[in-house]
Amino acid sequence: MMNSMGRKLAIGETDNTSDQRTPRKRLRSIPNTVRESFVPVVPARAIHRQNEWDLTRIAPNRPRAEGSPIEVKGTLRNENGTLLRGALIEIWNANHHGRYRHVEDNSGLKIDENFLGMGRVITDECGSYCFRTISPGAYLARPDIGRWRPKHIHLSISCGTSRLVTQMYFPDEPNNASDPMAILMGDSFDRNLGQLFETKDVEIDQSYEFNIVVGGKNATFFE
Numbered sequence: 602m603m604n605s606m607g608r609k610l611a612i613g614e615t616d617n618t619s620d621q622r623t624p625r626k627r628l629r630s631i632p633n634t635v636r637e638s639f640v641p642v643v644p645a646r647a648i649h650r651q652n653e654w655d656l657t658r659i660a661p662n663r664p665r666a667e668g669s670p671i672e673v674k675g676t677l678r679n680e681n682g683t684l685l686r687g688a689l690i691e692i693w694n695a696n697h698h699g700r701y702r703h704v705e706d707n708s709g710l711k712i713d714e715n716f717l718g719m720g721r722v723i724t725d726e727c728g729s730y731c732f733r734t735i736s737p738g739a740y741l742a743r744p745d746i747g748r749w750r751p752k753h754i755h756l757s758i759s760c761g762t763s764r765l766v767t768q769m770y771f772p773d774e775p776n777n778a779s780d781p782m783a784i785l786m787g788d789s790f791d792r793n794l795g796q797l798f799e800t801k802d803v804e805i806d807q808s809y810e811f812n813i814v815v816g817g818k819n820a821t822f823f824e
């Protein structure tokens with residue numbers, strides 16, 4: 602309808618949909634357990650780098666980060682065993698000293714100026730992916746109770762409309778058995794273990810295979 606001030610917007614009973622888009626429950630703060638994962642908090646411009654598959658260097662012409670360079674490769678499948686191409690895999694892990702470059706990491710451990718600790722890859726036509734990073738240090742996640750987290754790599758998998766977050770563990774790490782998430786996995790823990798395999802690539806010290814399955818009885822454990 603119009604008046605002297607211009608068009609007057611009025612919401613009638615039949616066209617008021619805003620209440621359907623309003624939360625019906627109280628908002629909840631993000632639990633600490635999620636924040637302890639040190640999900641990267643970065644401006645979008647910081648993650649559009651050319652060499653996001655290689656976390657061992659901030660840029661190709663920069664020095665390699667401290668520690669042992671490793672490679673992780675594998676496939677991504679759905680519950681039917683179908684290989685998933687074009688999925689986005691985001692990776693983040695602590696540096697060689699067990700420190701995240703994250704505003705909430707107050708450990709005081711050494712920051713490596715040559716290690717950003719995050720990267721992204723997209724699965725290829727065969728549903729395969731590969732990235733390089735620095736072998737992460739274990740870290741004392743809960744100093745109050747002396748709980749260590751064994752070395753691990755965080756991975757976020759976005760395919761279609763879903764996003765799943767998981768962690769890859771390393772074989773034979775002393776704190777694997779006492780890790781709360783590993784305990785939660787029970788017998789399926791092995792599915793979240795990277796499997797060491799031989800590589801002839803002189804640029805890296807160790808190579809791991811980590812095959813990811815989203816859904817079904819052989820699913821990778823997701824948080």
Ligand SMILES: [Fe+2]
Binds near residue numbers: 639695753
């Ligand atoms: Fe972590």
